[in-house]
Amino acid sequence: MEIIKLDFNKDGNNKTILDDPINIEKLVKYVLPIIERNEGWGSGDLTTKMFLDDPKKYQGEVDGTVWKNVHILMEGGEPIGLLEFSRTTIDDTKKERHKILNELLAGESLNEFNKLIGSDIEPTMLPQIREFLLSKPIYTAVGVVLKPSLQNKKTGYAENTL
């Protein structure tokens, strides 16, 4: 299994340029097969054939799929999963970062954090944790689409703790 990073040529409005044959080739080879095999669970209706008939008609669907930092999980030469995320730095999102930190270190989030590490975080430790978190990049949105069988989710369920 391997992960490859896909870069797409985008215009000034962050739209994928669909006149670009390299973009088309990447979409057809790595992205559309994942959508086509989704068994109807909601990641789109687009097929390779529909797309190739008139790529520009599906500008919205493409931009609703390949967003930022697109990575493809490959197995046996076939794309089986897509991962993408937004990464921001401290300088340009300072206000947002502090908002996120406040959310992370208060209320329900802190309870989840406590559960995760198996003990209560002492209030005296909060400034130290805050400083540690400030030194890290923030991934504001991370998304993965992966075959459920690869997530050990054949039975049971996962809790949404967002």
Place this chain on the structure above:
Amino acid sequence: MNQQTLEQIRTEAVKRMASAHGSQHNLNHVYNVVKSAMQMSHSYDIDKNLLEAICYVHDLTYTEYYPGIATYVFEGKYIASILDKYLDQFNIDSREKGIIINACKRHPHSYPFKVLNRNTDLYTKILQDADTLDMFSDERVDNSVFTKNLKWIPVKRLMRVVRLRYINFFLNIPQI
């Protein structure tokens, strides 16, 4: 939630959903979710108008975004952001607004990812279950590109089997 506010939300949401992108999140889907949710809510002492309003707005994401993997993955994030502004036009208090946003934010990914909400409020659980039930409906299965393109595979029959045998794995309140 009073009846007048519900009617305002319903009218406005239906208008917007009429132009939603993609075949899987259309008005029929919204009506099906409303119907299922109202049936499920009979056993519970909850605000039925609020639940119905939640169902009407739960897929507004698809009025602003086209279906695709990113939209699907980040649907919860998108809908929370959309509703935060959208709901301000209606006469609802911050508690109701919070319930609506929370339920809509947490509703995606029950099938096939089993990201459920068994420890949250009833509005969230019922919305997600109603949405999941429609995902297994004949209409939704027929509309999926997977079914359309692989006619030689009895997908519909397979989905029926899954629905009957395994749907409980994907529901918050399987006893309903």
